[in-house]
Amino acid sequence: MSAEVPKYTVDDSGDSDDSVSPITSVISSKEVTVSVNVAEYDDDEVPYKDLRQAFKPIENDNVLLIEFSRDTVLVGLKEKQRIFISGVFKLQVVKGGIIYNNIHYNASSEHFNVWHPLCNSIPGIQSSYFAGWEEACHIGGNNKTLVMEDLKDYCCVIRVQNANVNGLNKAGALFPDVKYLWSPRDGARLSFTSDSCTYFFLQEGVDPFTPLLISNEWSNNLESLTVAHKSSLYDTRMMVIGGKNSGKSTFLRLLLENFLYNGERQTVDDEILYLDLDPGQPEYSHPDCISLSRITRTSNILGGHLGQPYFKILRQCYVGSSSPQEVPNLYLTYVDELIHKLEGLDHMGTSLVNLPGWIKGFGLNIMNHIISRYKPTHIILLESKGTRRHLNELNLDLTFESQARSEYSPIVSNIAGVSSNPDELRFQAHQIRTFKTLSYFHATEKTEYGLEYEFSPLLNKPPFQISYGSSGLQGIQFPEEFAGLHEDDIKTALEGTIVGLFCCKQKLEGPIIDKNSFPIIQQQQQQETLYFTSLVLIHSIDVKNKYMNVFIPLFNFEKIKNNPHQKWVIVRGRSEAPLSELYPIGNPFNGERIPYISVEQRKKHEHVWKVRKNVMRRGHHLK
Template identity: 30%
Template sequence: MPMSAFAAQSLDDELIQYVNSSDEEESKPQPTLGMSASTSTPTVSRPLTRNPSVSGNLVQLMAIHTSNFHVTDENVIFGDEYVIFGLKAHENLIVRGQYKLVIQRGALLVNNDLYHADPRQIQIVAPMTGALPVLQPAQVVDMSQVTDDRNKENEHLFSSDYKTVVKLYNFFTGLERIGTMYPPLKNIFVDQTPSDEPKSAFDLALESYSFIPILENKTFAFSSSNGLIIPKPWEMFVNNMVEIIKCQHKTGYEAVSADPPRILIIGSKNSGKSTLLSLLVNSIVYQNLKGEELDEYPLSVLDVDPGQPIFSSPTCISLGYMSRLAHPPLYGGFSAINTEYEDNFTLSERFLGTYSPSQNPELYKTAIESLYREYNRSQKPEGCPLVINTPGWIKGYGLELLSHLTALVRPTHLVYLSNNFSQGIHTQGSDFEHLNMLSFDNYINLPGTYSTGKYSAPQIRTFKTLSYFHKQLARVHGLRYCFDPLVAAAPYEVSYMSDDPKDEKPSALYLGVTAVLVLNAEHNDDIAYHRHLKEILETSIVGMIAIDEDLYQNEMKQYVVHAEGENTPNLLPMEAFAKLDYERCKFLGLALIHSFSKTKPELRMYTPVDTAKISVYLKATASRLVLMRGDLETPISELTPKVIVDNYKYHRKEKFKPKEIVLPYVSLKLGPKKSGVGGVWRVRRNVMRRGQQ
């Protein structure tokens, strides 16, 4: 029977106790690449229909906070697991939460994505981390694609008063319970805040559903909600790109594979890059534009924003390759690959271990170059268009990184989300000076959204980290999450190599952890640093990397630092990291280190990755498993889950002795009264003081 994390902790380790440190991370000067701005003027080699010029005024995107849909006795039908809405022309419906959308009559625009009535269910996961999708009735483009579902229940909604009928099913993925672990996110899908306001019958009826429409009479509760009516400039650009892709495919396979579109979106933070990219991806992969299916047109996404990734794991960048059924549509800035779609979606990732490219710019550039070579090798020959998501860092050193990226990719279409739509490449001003450093064929200036979301960047990072670690593996359940505390379950026990690697038999393939590498570490004495390696790794999140055996033996093994008699994992210093070749290694996933055994070379860890697949991969490819520790923040709620803390408070209140309550990573010892800290819990921070939130 597997033991719990608490049992594992108590077998051979004492309760970990420590005090908080008030030391703050020192600011570091910005690194320099030693590269100068390109003096060449960007060339426009392809004509592109440009947006209508706007003289001197910023084009405002139509952000709406509530639906203009009005509830009546006949336009809403409640079922046990669904709600049916009858939409009139010019009405819209903003829905937050998780739901499966079925169009029963007519056609529907979801942002710019056109769907016709048919029985298929469209899975939508729309948290409050981004712009919410807006459901709008649309004109039917092709009646041959319409399969209306008229029945006794909804028959009255097929009158001339209504244009579109939609049916929203419950879709409880488990994500709605994330607030049980991290209370700031409890309202990220539906509002769970207690209120003394009287509730209408309509409000009470909606309490059992996984979604909730945002209506006009609820502005007080949803003042931070944002739906987005796609503006004409964005719509023109997206439709233009879809037409370009279609036309290139019609001209012949060879013409497309020679130079498929490469679309790079740039803009400052909160400018709407993720929203525009999601719109573009949905339109290319899902859209039935003008009645013509785009099933045969796959798409690649180069996601190079480690701080706010769309597809990538936290602190990773990636190259994704998808087809029509690769994933649910992207709405609300959240991407979750449904396990039933995994066979149609491939994701190649590079672990950076940091939220900002500035921490290790050379590693960032090397990782991007590796991913782009992979695109050129395996996806470009298929004529696969490439869409590139970038960080919101477009000035100073960030501009130098963008210059490097555009020189590498040479985008056919550079999209700049401007805060002044009247400025662009053809006018004088700061925008022109910045863009003149970049390489591209076509330039498109679009208005940015520049709205401040309800949740901060650290909260969104916590959301994505918790989502990553609590996703379930079972394919039969589709998209599922479980937010029971990790530390309440049994961790995996993994052996690691602590012997001198020189004594290892050449023919032996070690399937445990061969060595550990700490990224961005500032240490001069590897031996002294090595003695604290366990403390550095404990409670931290690491990347699991499979490294080619020949690469390890010939390039990296010579640098391994071994501590004689210390029972400590072998350490790969930064000199060995310089030998890392991304083409000869594979990112396997993230893991949270729970603890180390004191009696044998074993560590305990949690990971959502199927460990059986890891073993199979290591054997099949003759690879070594190396753990890389970066700056990825461990959510404090993983170390002291709310449910366990509440249980502890209850026992304290009921006068149980504190020693009867055992919590990993938390000291229950009271501090000196004169210190003023009293019974404040002192949650452990790792030695580097950068790995916790």
């Protein structure tokens, strides 16, 4: 079935912000808190409120330090007791079992990397028993004696230690808005843990956080979708559609964890393909990008990782904006490219789609286009009062054919999303976007074995140099609205901005015009020609000697350095450089003229907020 790309006009823009009605205050930029699940235990057991045994860490009692260098502790949990931990940490179930997001994990030698930022609701780790015939204590040496003797009265013992993530909690020094992203402001840290400890034990009713509690409706739908995933003989394609702050990312993450970890190791799939199509709040893509990634069982990653760990990205496209509303036609072109890439893999397993929350006006056209191209087998609609009428306008009465399936129609499930008041969130979406951009440029190492960050201002570091013209950088591409840009304004339109760096796979199409020594690409390039490599922050440009001083993430630099004869192109989009990067705290410029910032003029084509007075809107009445 073919589908035409919908054309975007100004009248179709609609409103990208969904109307929401405040229900509860949640600590989340995109995550949600949903009602508690009580179906986890037998009906004849006591109500859930009686099962909530708050965990309070007591040193040398239920918490034992076993290795100071990595802040490694053993934690004993009583029957059905829950513990909440923020930060980034490695988790092992040493004795018994745990329930995490309604999934049971037996004691084993397996370690999980858990990400619990306070911008999301925090899942609880609840004690359980070993589900099997032969229970063992999965720890050796003197530590086994501690488990069997000192912690013998606890049905569950977990080991918690620092993750292989260094420097991430220092981001607040550069961007104070996220200083308390990983630990609460006034939380009491255990006395025997170090200052570099990457995790924090939270106490219910004391520390400011919101537990992630899963409703029966969500649990039932997650279970049925997991059954469909495991029993399907063909490829299974699932997409979750909803407005902003409706719980899309939370639901998708729960789905992913169920697919990869719910069941015996030999009965679960080893990989899931993930279409990350939300450039504003991506799960796996780089900032302002969309991508297709392969998520494997062996990654052992739980929680909301904010796109930090290393994942295998199969294809990535630089949209150059955090919203498809700004570049809808380009966005749809990239969506088609990624879906075409997915089709070419002949994947017989399951794929998931992360979508933006733009479900009004032209956003509905985009959703309908993605549905027709992706050909989902299952569609989950997260409804709220403010979005139900918009979701009803989606074209879901469709029949598809794929390489593996004959005619089929998608199974549509309507479940309740969660509405929240954006003004009550501790972390706003733009703050998390800024954090992701900063962590991207300040990551010095990013591998499957660990992550390293260094958050001193980039302006304090020497930039890399890239020549342009006859060698190195072959061309510069601007958005369509920059077509009339004067040659004298090109330099200022690039300095202090984030651009996409692409390698040329084929000869560039169309003419390349020399404007004040800058090679300007006049024609939009085909996707087979350019391949996205990295984001780049342009520090300054030497027009006379034809080179640019740029900042490239160190974890990406080797790919560029090892290809000295590669031809490159930069694409200027609408990506915003964080102000904290251009003007760091403490003003290091010592009274000199501050670069990138002007009170006299603005960059060409930059957005300016204009104050309008005496504008009558709905609900505004004269006295």
